[in-house]
Amino acid sequence: MRTDARHVKFESPLGLMAVSAVEEGLTYVHMGVEEMKDAWGPEEATPVLADAQDQLEAYFAGELKDFDLPLAAEGTGFQHRVWDELVRIPYGETWSYLDVAQRLGDPKAVRAVGLANGRNPIAIVVPCHRVIGSNGKLTGYAGGLWRKEWLLGLERGEPALFA
Structure with a gap:
């Protein structure tokens, strides 16, 4: 910091x-x-x-889907490329780590994408919670897997997960 x-x-x-x-x-x-x-x-x-x-x-409160904030997170060039891609994931949708790697032009960078995703310091605003495993399963989340599930439920309008 x-x-x-x-x-x-x-x-x-x-x-x-x-x-x-x-x-x-x-x-x-x-x-x-x-x-x-x-x-x-x-x-x-x-x-x-x-x-x-x-x-x-x-x-x-379910009233905002896209954040409009100036960002100043510290990270490597690659991390910033990953984080820039994460903000392109539409509200309520998920992409796999492979999807993100492919969008960066390097499908072999799945592990590196996972590491950069996990080091995202601006969670929620830079929606790393929208990245899941290629098998459709939720994977680790620095804030706790229950928070990731809650955030995805909010975005999908599944009140049972966030009531």
Whole structure:
């Protein structure tokens, strides 16, 4: 985390969350927050953080399908290519890791795509939860598999999963 990062925390259907940002944009979405980390910077509302919280709350309420936030996540060039592809996955749909690798022009990069997907610091906004195994099964999720299932249920309008 950069030293100029700030964060805000808020309650969500997924538990206590925090979002971190620098002046240029959102750097992190933290789920299942139990304690704040010094690396997140002080708790201080900024325009980017207020927009991120508002958009996440609208998303959880089923009122927002596409986020419109400046992003400033740190990562490698390849990770950014993967994350740029993830935002192209339509709301309510899923792609496999192979689908993402093929869209990047390298079907052999499935494992690398999986690693980049798992290192996505801006979960939900950059929808890594929409990536599943080629067999159609849900695979790991840094926020916990139940959160991935919840998010996919929300997007598919399956109230039993998120009531």
